[in-house]
Structures are given as structure tokens and as C-alpha cells.
Amino acid sequence: MDGTFRIRKGLYLLFFLSLSGVVCVSLRYSLPEEKKSGSLVANVLKDLKLGPGELSARRAQLVSKSNKQYFQLDIRSGNVIVNDKIDREALCGKIDTCLPLSEIVLQNPLKIYNIEIQIEDINDNSPAFSQTELDLSIPENVPTNTRFPLESAQDTDLGENSIQNYTLSPNGNFALDIHSDEFETKYLDLVLEKPLDREKEGQFGLTLTAVDGGVPQRTGTVLIKVNVLDSNDNFPQFTQSQYKVKLKENSPRGSVVSKVEAKDLDFGSNAHITYSYHQVPEKIRHLFHLNENTGEITVLGLFDYEKETSYYMNIKATDGGGLSGHCKVLVEIEDENDNAPEISVISITSPLAEDSPLNTLAVLFSVTDQDSGDNGRTSCSVEMNLPFLLKTTVNNYYQLVTQSPLDREKVPEYNITITATDRGSHRLTSRRTIMVLISDVNDNSPLFEKAKYEMQLWENNIPGLLMGSVHAVDLDVEQNAQVTYSLVPGNGSGAPVASYVSINSETGNLYVLRSLDYEQIKEFQVTVRASDGGTPPLSSEVVIRVVVLDENDNAPFFLYPLQNSTSPCNDLVPKSVEAGYLVAKVVAVDGDSGQNSWLSYELVKATDPGLFSIGAQNGEVKTRRPLTERDTNKQKLIILVRDNGHPPQTSTAMLNILPVDGFSDPYLNIASVSQEASEEDGSLTMYLVICLAAVSFVFLICIILFVVIKMHKKESSFITALPQFPPALPEIPETGVDSQSGSLSRTYRYDVCLTGGSLSSEFRFLRPLIPVFSMGDPHTSENHRISSVSQDTPEQAEGQNQRELARGAVSEDSAARSGGPGCAGNQAITANANIGQNDWLSYQ
Numbered sequence: 001m002d003g004t005f006r007i008r009k010g011l012y013l014l015f016f017l018s019l020s021g022v023v024c025v026s027l028r029y030s031l032p033e034e035k036k037s038g039s040l041v042a043n044v045l046k047d048l049k050l051g052p053g054e055l056s057a058r059r060a061q062l063v064s065k066s067n068k069q070y071f072q073l074d075i076r077s078g079n080v081i082v083n084d085k086i087d088r089e090a091l092c093g094k095i096d097t098c099l100p101l102s103e104i105v106l107q108n109p110l111k112i113y114n115i116e117i118q119i120e121d122i123n124d125n126s127p128a129f130s131q132t133e134l135d136l137s138i139p140e141n142v143p144t145n146t147r148f149p150l151e152s153a154q155d156t157d158l159g160e161n162s163i164q165n166y167t168l169s170p171n172g173n174f175a176l177d178i179h180s181d182e183f184e185t186k187y188l189d190l191v192l193e194k195p196l197d198r199e200k201e202g203q204f205g206l207t208l209t210a211v212d213g214g215v216p217q218r219t220g221t222v223l224i225k226v227n228v229l230d231s232n233d234n235f236p237q238f239t240q241s242q243y244k245v246k247l248k249e250n251s252p253r254g255s256v257v258s259k260v261e262a263k264d265l266d267f268g269s270n271a272h273i274t275y276s277y278h279q280v281p282e283k284i285r286h287l288f289h290l291n292e293n294t295g296e297i298t299v300l301g302l303f304d305y306e307k308e309t310s311y312y313m314n315i316k317a318t319d320g321g322g323l324s325g326h327c328k329v330l331v332e333i334e335d336e337n338d339n340a341p342e343i344s345v346i347s348i349t350s351p352l353a354e355d356s357p358l359n360t361l362a363v364l365f366s367v368t369d370q371d372s373g374d375n376g377r378t379s380c381s382v383e384m385n386l387p388f389l390l391k392t393t394v395n396n397y398y399q400l401v402t403q404s405p406l407d408r409e410k411v412p413e414y415n416i417t418i419t420a421t422d423r424g425s426h427r428l429t430s431r432r433t434i435m436v437l438i439s440d441v442n443d444n445s446p447l448f449e450k451a452k453y454e455m456q457l458w459e460n461n462i463p464g465l466l467m468g469s470v471h472a473v474d475l476d477v478e479q480n481a482q483v484t485y486s487l488v489p490g491n492g493s494g495a496p497v498a499s500y501v502s503i504n505s506e507t508g509n510l511y512v513l514r515s516l517d518y519e520q521i522k523e524f525q526v527t528v529r530a531s532d533g534g535t536p537p538l539s540s541e542v543v544i545r546v547v548v549l550d551e552n553d554n555a556p557f558f559l560y561p562l563q564n565s566t567s568p569c570n571d572l573v574p575k576s577v578e579a580g581y582l583v584a585k586v587v588a589v590d591g592d593s594g595q596n597s598w599l600s601y602e603l604v605k606a607t608d609p610g611l612f613s614i615g616a617q618n619g620e621v622k623t624r625r626p627l628t629e630r631d632t633n634k635q636k637l638i639i640l641v642r643d644n645g646h647p648p649q650t651s652t653a654m655l656n657i658l659p660v661d662g663f664s665d666p667y668l669n670i671a672s673v674s675q676e677a678s679e680e681d682g683s684l685t686m687y688l689v690i691c692l693a694a695v696s697f698v699f700l701i702c703i704i705l706f707v708v709i710k711m712h713k714k715e716s717s718f719i720t721a722l723p724q725f726p727p728a729l730p731e732i733p734e735t736g737v738d739s740q741s742g743s744l745s746r747t748y749r750y751d752v753c754l755t756g757g758s759l760s761s762e763f764r765f766l767r768p769l770i771p772v773f774s775m776g777d778p779h780t781s782e783n784h785r786i787s788s789v790s791q792d793t794p795e796q797a798e799g800q801n802q803r804e805l806a807r808g809a810v811s812e813d814s815a816a817r818s819g820g821p822g823c824a825g826n827q828a829i830t831a832n833a834n835i836g837q838n839d840w841l842s843y844q
Contacts, residue, residue, distance in 0.1 A: 026113070026114040026115075026116065027042075027044060027047050027048075027104075027113055027114065027115045027116065028115075028116040028117075028118065029041055029042040029080070029115070029116070029117045029118070030117070030118040030119075030120055031082070031086075031117055031118070031119055031120065032119075032120045032122055033086050033087060033088035033089075033119050033120065033121060033122055033124070034085060034086070034087065034122060034124060035082050035085065035086065036082065036085060037082055037083060037084055037085055038081055038082060039081060039082040040079055040080075040081055040082075041071060041079075041080040041081060041082060041117055042079075042080050043077070043078050043079050043080070044073070044078050044080060044104065044113075044115070045077075045078035048078075048104070048113060050078070052076075052078075055073075055075040055076075055078055055106075056075045056076060057108075058106040058107050058108055059106075059107045059108070059347065060073060060075050060104060060105065060106050061073070061104070061105045061346065062080070062102055062103070062104055062115070063102060063103045063104075063105055063344070063346075063366070064100070064101075064102050065100070065101040065102060065103065065368070066100055066101070068084070069083055069084075070082070070083055070084055070086055070091075070100055071083050071100075071102060071117065073104065080115070080117075086100075086119055088119045088120075088121055089125065089156040089157070091119065092119065093156075093308075094156070094158070096158060096159075097118065098118060098119040098121075099116045099117070099118050099119075100117060100119065101114065101115075101116060102114075102115045102116075102117070103115065103395065105346060105397075107346075107347060107364070110361075110364070110393065110397075110399070112393075112394055112395060112397065114395075121157055121158045121159060121161055122157075122161065122214075123157055123160075123161040123212065123214025123215065123216070123217075123218060124157070125155055125156045125157045125161075125218070126155070126212070126218035126219065126220050127153040127154070127155040127163050127210035127211070127212055127218065127219060127220035128153060128154055128155070128220045129151055129153050129154075129208075129210070129220055129221070129222035130151060130154070130279075130280075130281070130282060131151065131222060132222060132223065133222065133223045133224075133225060134150070134151060134208075134222055134223065134224045134225065135225050135227065136148060136190070136224055136225065136226045136227065137226075137227045137228075137229050137322035138192070138196060138226055138227070138228055138229065138322070139196075139228075139229045139231050139232045139233070139321060139322060139323065140195075140196045140197060140198040140228050140229065140231060141231040141232075141233060142192055142195075142196065143192075143195070144192050144193060144194065144195055145191060145192065145193070146191070146192045147177065147189040147190070147191050147192075148189065148190040148191075148192070149187065149188070149189055149190075149278065149279070149314075149316075149326055150176075150188040150189065150190050150208060150224070150279075151188070151222070151278070151279040152185075152186055152187060152188055152210075152279055153166075153210035153220050153222075154281060155210070155212055155218075155220075157212065157214065159213075160212075160213040160214060161212055161213065161214040162212055162213070163186065163210050163211070163212050164211060164212055164213040165178075165210075165211045166178055166186075166188055166208060166209065166210050166211070167208075167209045167211065168190075168206060168207070168208055168209075169206050169207040169208075169209075171204060171206055172194060173192060173193060173194045173196060173204065174190050174191065174192060174193065174204070174206060174226070175190075175191045175193050176188060176189075176190065176191070176208070177189040177190075177191045183312075187279075188208070190206075190224070196228050197228075198228040198229070201228070202227070202228045203225065203226065203227055203228065204224075204225070204226035204228075205223065205224070205225055205226075206223070206224040206225075206226065207221055207222075207223055207224070208221065208222050208223075208224055209221045227322075229321060229322040231321075232266060232270045232319065232320075232321025232322060232323050233266075234264055234265040234266040234270065234271075234319070234321075234323065235264070235319070235323040235324065235325050236262040236263065236264045236273050236317040236318065236319050236323060236324060236325035237262060237263055237264070237325050238260060238261065238262045238315075238317060238325055238326070238327035239260075239261050239262070239263070240260075240327060241327055241328070242327065242328045242329075242330065243258050243260060243327065243328070243329045243330070244330045244332070245257055245258040245329065245330070245331045245332070246331075246332045246333075246334055247299075247303065247331050247332070247333055247334065248333075248334045248336050249303045249304060249305040249333050249334065249335060249336045249338065250302065250303065250336050250338055251299050251303065252299065253299055253300065253301075254298055254299060255298060255299040256296060256297070256298055256299075257288060257297040257298060257299060257331060258296075258297045258329060258331075259294070259295055259296045259297065260275065260295040260297070260315050260317075260327055260329065261295055262275070262295070262317030262325050262327075264317075264319040264323070266319060266320075266321060268320065269320030269321065270319050270320045270321035270323070271319055271320065272319060272320040273317050273318065273319050274292045274293065274317070274318050275290055275291070275292050275293070275294075275295045275315055275316070275317055275318075276290065276292060276315070276316050276318065277290060277313060277314070277315065277316070278314040278315065278316035278326060279314050280313045280314060284311060284313050286300065286301050287299070287300055287301040287302075287303065287311065288300055288301075288311070288313065288331070290315065295315070295317070297329065303333050305333050305334070305335040305336065305371075305372070306339065306370045306371065306372070308333065309332070309333050309335075310330065310331065310332045310333060311330075311331040311333070312328070312329075312330055312331075313328070313329045313331070314326055314327070314328055314329075315327050315328075315329055335371055335372050335373060335375055336375070337371055337375040337422060337424025337425065337426055337427070337428055338371070338428075339369055339370040339371045339375075339376075339428070340369075340422070340428040340429065340430045341367050341368065341369045341378045341420035341421065341422055341428065341429070341430045342367065342368050342369070342420075342430065343365055343366075343367055343418055343420050343430055343431075343432040344365060344366045344367075344368070345363065345364075345365045345432070345434065346364040346365055346366065346397075347363070347364045348362070348363050348364075348434060348436065349361060349362050349363070349436070350362075350435065350436045350437045351436075351437035351438060351439040352402075352406070352436055352437065352438055352439065353406075353438075353439050353441060354405075354406040354407060354408040354438050354439065354440060354441050354443065355405075355406075355441045355443065356402055356406060357402075358401075358402055358403060358404070358405075359401045359402065359403075360401060360402045361399055361400075361401055362388060362400045362401060362402060362436055363399075363400035363416070363418075363434055363436070364397070364398070364399055364400075365397075365398055365400075365418065365432075366395070366396055366397045366398065367380050367396050367398065367420045368396060369422050371422060371424065374422070374423040374424055374425075375422055375423070375424035376422065377422060377423045378396065378420050378421065378422050378423070379420070379421055379422075379423070380392075380398050380418065380419070380420050380421075381418075381419050381421075382400065382416055382417065382418055382419070383416065383417055386414065386416065387402055387403060387404040387405070387406055387414075388400050388401065388402060388403060388414070388416065389401055389402070389403035400416065400418075406438055407443075408438040408439065408440045408441075408476075408477075409444055409475035409476065411438065412437070412438055413435060413436065413437045413438060414435070414436045414438070415433055415434075415435050416433065416434045416435075416436060417431055417432070417433045417434075418431065418432050418433075418434065419431050440476050440477045440478070440480055441476075441480070441534075442476055442480040442532065442534025442535065442536075442537070442538060443476070443538075444474055444475040444476050444480075444532075444538065445474070445532070445538040445539060445540045446472035446473065446474045446483045446530035446531070446532055446538070446539065446540050447472060447473055447474070447475075447540060448470060448471070448472045448530065448540065448542040449470075449471050449472070449473070450542070451542070452542065452543055452544075452545065453468070453470060453542060453543070453544040453545065454544070454545045454546075454547060455467045455468040455510070455544060455545070455546050455547070456546075456547045456549055457512060457516065457546060457547070457548055457549065458548075458549045458551055459515075459516050459517055459518035459519075459548050459549065459550060459551050459553070460515055460516075460517070460551055460553060461512055461515055461516060462515070463512065463513055463514050463515060464511055464512070464513070465511065465512050466509055466510070466511055467501070467510045467511065467512050467546065468509075468510055468544075469507065469508050469509045469510065470485065470503075470508040470510065470528055470530075470542060470544065471508055472485075472508070472530035472540065472542075474532045476532065476534065479533045479534065480532055480533065480534040481532060481533075482532060482533035483530050483531070483532055483533075484505045484506065484530070484531050484532075484533070485503050485504070485505050485506075485507075485508045485528055485529070485530055486503065486505060486528070486529050486531070487501065487502070487503055487526065487527070487528060487529070488527035488528065488529050488541060490526075490527060497524070497525075497526050497527075499513060499514070500512065500513055500514065500516075500524065500526070500546075501513060501526050501546070503528060508528070508530075510526070510528075510544070516548050517548075518548045518549065518550040518551065518553075518592070518593070519554065519591050519592075521548055522547070522548055523545060523546060523547045523548060524546055525543055525544065525545055525546070526543075526544045526546060527541050527542070527543055527544070528541065528542055528544060529541045530542075550592050550593045550594055550596055551592075551596070551645075552592055552596040552643060552645020552646060552647070552648070552649060553592070554590060554591035554592045554596075554649070555590075555643075555649040555650065555651050556588045556589065556590045556599055556641040556642070556643055556649065556650065556651045557588060557589055557590070557591070557651060558586070558587070558588045558639075558641065558651060558653040559587040559588060559589060560584075560585070560586060560587045561586070561653050561654065561655050563651060563653050568654070568656050569653075569654070569655055569656060570656045570657075570658055571583055571584040571621075571655065571656070571657050571658070572657075572658050572659075572660050573623070573627070573657055573658070573659050573660070574627075574659070574660065574661075575627045575631075575659045575660065575661055576626075576627070577623055577626065577627060578623070578626050579623055579624060579625050579626060580622055580623065581622060581623040582620055582621070582622055583612065583621045583622060583623060583657055584620075584621045584655060584657070585618070585619055585620050585621070586601055586614065586619035586620075586621060586639055586641075586653070586655070587619060588601075588619065588641040588651065588653075590643050592643065592645065595644045595645070596643055596644065596645040597643060597644075598643060598644035599641050599642070599643055599644075600616045600617065600641070600642050600644070601614050601615065601616055601617075601618075601619045601639060601640070601641050602614070602616065602639070602640045602641075602642065603637060603638075603639055603640075604638050604639070604640045604652065605637070605638035606635065606636070606637050606638070607632060607634070607635045607636045607637075608631060608632070608635060610624060610625065611623065611624060611625065611627075611631065611635065612624060612635065612637060612657070614637075614639060619639075619641075621637065621639075621655065621657075627659050631659060633658065633659060634656060634657075634658055635656070635657040635658075635659070636654065636655075636656055636657075637654065637655040637656075637657065638652055638653075638654055639652065639653050639654075639655060640652045641653075
């Protein structure tokens with residue numbers, strides 16, 4: 001009866017779920033039991049409102065909710081047919097409504113239909129008693145209307161097909177009384193209507209017949225043998241009329257269920273009580289053991305709560321005189337969590353495209369648990385950090401859908417472990433691993449091994465030479481990973497890159513197409529594109545910097561003396577110079593770079609080889625000894641410059657050096673002015689010494705000021721303080737006649753140079769130069785003007801431009817008269833001092 005209540009409760013829950021929309025459609029059919037395999041139950045196409053081929057297209061499946069598949073679905077015709085012969089009594093027992101539940105699952109879109117096939121009972125079982133004979137001992141002094149319980153017959157059929165009536169064979173002492181309890185179970189009592197007299201009749205034979213209501217009608221009988229005993233006027237009495245016991249399923253064999261106890265007030269053999277089952281089904285005897293002497297009930301078999309939740313038994317206590325008492329024992333089985341959840345996979349989408357949109361169905365499965373209550377409630381989970389999301393649907397169906405983008409290049413396949421756990425006190429867990437393969441799509445661009453390439457190439461190369469190679473890798477597979485290379489159109493050094501470089505589309509090898517010249521192209525850039533074979537193709541680009549390496553293919557070139565000049569280069573040197581005097585600085589350049597442009601100078605030929613020397617690194621031509629009267633008035637030097645390439649290249653240049661007396665200009669008539677030079681020689685020496693001392697003093701002051709300012713202000717720029725000359729020089733009248741000697745004025749030029757070949761500064765006195773002009777030149781007044789001593793300091797910003805122009809004019813005039821720069825490559829400080837009426841004294 002408790003099973004019937006549970007089924008009703010489940011039907012009410014199912015009805016509530018149907019009203020709430022969880023189960024969309026419920027189909028119900030009926031079928032008599034014992035139908036042969038292959039019998040038609042119903043056609044579901046019309047009820048599901050589906051077309052003939054839609055069941056196959058939507059991958060319809062008939063899923064049974066029990067352990068055995070009693071029905072199957074023909075997806076072509078829509079017929080539900082019997083898969084195996086059904087015995088309703090074996091399937092549902094005494095349950096009134098036998099509804100083996102199944103579900104029709106349709107996919108794309110997912111929809112689930114409940115299908116209920118009620119198994120109708122037929123009268124295929126006859127009533128049966130547990131014994132063919134029943135011995136009943138009754139004392140003769142038993143009063144009338146005494147009731148003797150009899151065993152009821154059992155009929156596994158239901159309703160009208162079950163037992164409807166009992167009949168007792170005719171006799172003069174006993175009648176049959178039939179009554180029912182609150183569980184609607186029928187009980188039989190043999191009622192004594194007439195007192196017994198053992199002396200008249202000591203034994204009766206009665207036939208009890210059970211009749212069902214089926215068509216055709218079936219019956220079952222039992223023979224009751226009544227033995228009349230001698231007087232025993234006390235019946236055994238149980239301490240409780242009904243015992244209720246709870247027993248956990250899967251209790252071990254021998255476990256004590258309960259103990260019944262009865263007492264008899266008689267003495268002797270009439271008080272000796274034995275216990276026995278009374279009117280219990282055969283399965284009770286297989287499950288429970290009753291000790292006939294002690295009344296202890298122990299476990300004999302195995303219990304399964306999922307099959308039956310309670311057991312009801314009658315216990316009889318019989319004394320030695322044949323009198324008996326009865327009690328009822330109700331054993332309620334408590335559910336144990338002894339069934340792990342079962343995971344059934346309905347469908348798997350594998351392989352799954354890596355560009356599948358979110359919420360794409362990957363796996364459809366269901367989880368069932370045969371336990372009840374919390375033991376039957378399940379929860380399902382999958383591993384963390386997976387791009388899949390578990391969604392719960394109706395009736396314990398689950399969908400595993402994509403929740404984040406897939407990337408086959410990172411994970412080509414997923415072994416998804418599904419874990420189902422019930423909620424019992426001792427939780428049981430089931431696991432199932434499903435493999436889902438990920439198929440490739442073209443979602444990765446080719447990647448170059450380097451972010452930027454640099455290749456080196458010697459100039460004057462052979463056309464078609466292999467420069468290098470680029471390589472790109474595509475993480476996709478098959479056609480999507482086939483990489484081809486090409487040049488991106490563009491210009492390099494003013495010309496299309498295709499005119500310089502070509503690339504092998506398959507290997508990525510780069511070839512130079514023409515010979516390159518380092519002096520014209522030192523480097524250029526080429527952009528290479530790598531494209532894969534996908535649809536649409538993806539590509540990436542990389543910049544290649546091609547560096548042209550220099551070869552020693554350019555000879556050095558003289559800037560001073562100018563190598564290809566048609567006019568000779570002449571430098572003047574006073575005859576009174578000492579050893580180490582800087583005569584000139586030779587300057588050469590090389591169009592190559594690096595060590596190919598490192599130059600060294602060598603004096604290969606000279607009029608007097610022992611008179612001059614040249615610095616190998618700085619090109620400074622110096623005297624090796626003082627000049628003598630025996631030295632010629634024109635010295636010719638052949639200078640060779642050599643670079644540091646392999647092999648080295650050289651160039652030569654010729655330099656003419658003219659030793660002169662005093663500071664005369666070779667372009668003037670030296671004889672005409674030699675007398676005047678000797679007259680002014682004494683006074684000029686005195687002025688020169690004074691000016692030199694003043695310049696040295698001012699220069700020292702400037703250096704001290706510079707160091708102090710540098711330490712305090714920490715400035716990075718060098719502040720140059722020009723030397724200030726003492727203004728207290730004798731005034732020269734504008735008539736051009738010296739006030740002391742009355743001689744004509746002469747212009748002298750002095751160069752004060754810092755040599756570039758040493759870290760220390762040294763002064764150099766150049767020859768006095770007599771300006772070249774004609775005595776009748778109308779511009780002589782301009783060339784003979786008296787100029788005041790100019791002092792150029794950083795604070796005198798307003799007159800800076802005028803002084804720069806003046807210094808430039810003097811330098812150009814000096815270079816024109818000497819045939820070349822007086823001190824090449826050095827910074828000069830020029831000061832004009834009024835020494836004579838038209839005398840110029842320049843410090844450079």
C-alpha cells in the first residue's frame with residue numbers, strides 16, 4: 001500500500017511539472033500485458049504533430065526510465081512496438097497503475113516528450129494458498145463464536161482479476177467470516193458456531209476455496225484439517241498486538257529485526273509456546289527468519305528499497321495445548337545510498353569546429369539514480385578551466401555547450417570528464433570521460449621567426465646572389481598552414497624594391513638582383529609578406545633591413561693640397577725656423593668607411609729628405625732641423641696617403657715649400673722692401689714681445705675663469721674668452737709716417753695656432769706678410785688705415801657680426817697671399833692690433 005502512495009505522489013509531481021511547462025507534451029497509451037514482441041503499441045507521428053521523415057532528421061530516440069527497454073521506436077514509421085514480452089505482475093507487482101515511463105528525445109531543437117504506456121492487467125494468475133493443507137487444532141471447550149484466523153490466498157492480478165470471494169465447504173460446526181483492515185487486505189476467520197464434542201467427532205475436513213472475478217474465472221483451494229483437542233482454557237497472549245520496526249536496506253545476514261513475545265497462563269505443556277509465521281507470502285520466509293522458540297526475527301535475505309519499501313507479516317504463538325495467539329509485525333525498509341548515479345550519453349558533436357559560436361551543443365546526456373529522496377537527487381559537474389558550460393534541462397538531461405572561443409592550435413582535443421554525485425549521507429559518484437575533437441579553421445596568420453630581420457651584403461656583389469632567408473610558421477594545419485612569400489611593393493633608396501631583391505615564394509630565400517655600390521646605397525629596407533592557403537587567406541609582414549658592407553674600392557683623395565688642382569700649392573716658411581716648426585697640414589679623405597677610410601701619410605720624396613717630416617696620422621708637415629743658407633729656396637715634397645683596406649689604395653700629392661727671409665710675401669718684389677724690413681726690425685721685435693706677453697696673460701685669465709664658471713654652473717658648453725690686448729699703444733699719425741723713424745708703414749700678420757696633433761696648446765709665429773698692392777692704387781688709403789685694437793668678448797654681442805666679417809676678410813686675404821690655409825683644421829683667434837700706421841698683427 002505504501003508503494004501505491006509513492007506512485008500517486010510521483011504522478012502528482014509529474015502532473016505539476018507538466019502544468020509548469022517543464023515537460024512540454026505527455027503521451028499516454030495502454031497495452032494489455034503478455035503481448036508478444038513486435039506488437040504495435042501506437043503511432044506517435046500524429047500525436048507529436050511531426051512529418052514522416054522528421055523523426056529521423058531530428059535523431060529521435062526512445063529512452064526508457066527503467067533498467068529494461070520494453071519498447072522501441074521505429075523512426076521511419078513512428079510506430080512504438082513491444083521490444084520484449086511484459087509480465088505486469090513481475091514489472092509492477094500489486095501497484096494499481098503500471099506505467100513504465102519512457103521519453104522521446106528530439107534534437108535540433110531539443111524537445112522531450114513523456115510517453116506513458118499503461119500495462120493493463122489480464123486474468124493470467126489463479127488464487128493460490130501457501131499450503132495445500134492446513135492443520136488446525138481446537139480444544140473442545142472452546143466457546144461458540146470463537147474465531148480462528150485462516151490463511152488468505154494470494155492472487156497477483158489486480159482489480160476484478162484478483163480474489164473476490166471465499167467459500168467454505170458445508171459443515172455443521174464452522175462458518176467463514178471475511179473482513180478487511182484499514183489497508184483493504186482481506187482476512188479470513190473460521191468461526192465456531194456450534195460447540196465441539198471430541199467424543200462425537202474428533203476431526204473435521206474443510207475445503208476453503210478462493211475465487212477471483214476474472215473471465216474466465218480462476219480458483220484456488222486449501223484443505224483445512226481440524227483436530228479437536230482436549231481442554232486448554234488459556235490462550236497465548238502477545239505483549240503487543242502490532243510491532244513496527246525500521247530496517248536499513250542491505251542489512252547483513254543475521255541482523256536482528258525484532259523479537260516478539262507471548263505469554264500463556266497455563267502450566268505444563270499447555271504453557272509451552274512456539275512461534276511461527278501465519279499467512280505470510282513465500283518471499284517473507286526467504287527474507288526473514290523466525291526463531292520458533294525465542295520469537296526473534298533476523299535477516300535472512302537481501303533487501304532492496306528500490307523494489308519494496310515495507311513488509312507485513314503475521315506471527316502466531318501456539319501453546320502446548322494447541323491454543324494460539326497472533327500479532328502483526330510491520331517492517332519498514334529505510335533507503336540506503338547504494339546506487340551510484342548513471343550517466344547516459346545521448347549524442348556527441350565531434351569533431352567540433354574551433355570557430356563554433358557560443359552555446360553550441362557539444363554533448364547531450366542524462367543522469368539517473370535509482371535511490372530515492374536525497375539519495376536519488378543528483379548533481380552534475382565537469383572539470384574547471386574548460387571552454388564548455390554545463391546546462392541543466394528537464395528530467396535530468398544536461399547539455400554541454402561552448403562558453404568561450406575554441407582554439408585548436410592550443411588544445412586540439414578535450415577529454416571531458418563528467419562527474420555525477422548524489423546527495424546521500426555517503427555520497428556516491430560516477431564519472432564518464434568523453435573525447436571531443438576540435439577541427440581547424442584558418443584563424444592564425446603566419447608568424448615570422450623574428451620581429452625584424454637584418455641581412456648583410458658586400459658591395460660589388462654578383463647579381464642573383466643569395467642574401468638570406470626568412471621563415472614563417474602557421475599554427476593551423478593542412479591547407480591553412482601552407483605559407484607562400486612575396487615582396488610588398490615599395491621603394492628602397494629611390495627605386496622599387498623589386499629592382500633590388502627577389503624572393504622564392506616557397507622557401508623564403510632572398511636574392512639580390514643587381515650589383516650594389518656602398519657609396520651610393522648603404523642600406524635599404526624590404527617588406528616581405530607571408531600568406532597562408534586558407535579561405536580567406538591570412539598574412540603577416542616583416543621588415544628586412546639590408547646593410548651593404550663596404551669594400552676598399554675608393555682611393556684616398558687630397559683636400560689640401562688639392563689633388564687635381566692645376567695650380568701648384570705653395571707654403572712659406574721663415575728661414576729662421578727651428579726644428580719642429582709646423583709648416584703645413586695635409587688633409588685627405590676616403591669615400592669608404594670603417595678601417596677602409598683610416599688614412600696614414602708618408603713622405604715618399606723630397607728635395608731634401610732630411611729637412612721635413614710628416615705625421616703618419618695627422619698629416620702635419622714639420623721641420624726636422626733648422627734651415628741653413630745651404631738649403632734651396634724651393635723645397636718640393638711628394639706626399640703619399642694610404643688607406644687601411646685590403647688591399648690598400650694610395651694617392652699622392654705635391655707640396656711646394658718656399659723658405660723666405662723675414663715675413664715677406666713672395667708675390668711682392670722682395671728686393672724693394674728688404675731695406676725697409678731691416679730698418680723696422682728692432683722696433684717690430686719689441687712690439688711682438690709685448691703683444692705676446694699680453695696675449696699669454698689674458699689667455700691664462702680666461703682659462704681660470706672658465707674653470708671657475710664650469711665648477712659653479714656645471715655648464716657643458718665651452719665659453720671662449722678672447723684675449724684682450726693692451727690699448728696703450730703709440731698713436732700713429734694719419735700721414736703714414738712713423739713718428740720715431742719716419743719709415744713707411746708695413747703690414748705684418750702673425751698666426752697663433754693650436755695644433756691638432758697634441759693635447760697641449762702651442763703658439764706658432766708665422767712670417768710677416770707684406771700686403772700686395774700697387775703704389776699708385778687708389779685704394780691704398782683703405783689698406784693703410786689705422787685700426788684700433790679690437791677686443792672680442794662674449795658680452796659684446798652687438799659688434800659680433802662686424803668682428804666676424806673682419807676676421808673672415810683677413811683670413812681670406814692671408815690664404816690668397818700664401819697659396820693655402822695657414823693652419824688647416826684648427827680653430828683660430830684673430831686680434832688686430834694697431835702697431836704701425838698701416839701694420840696688421842693677426843693671431844690665429
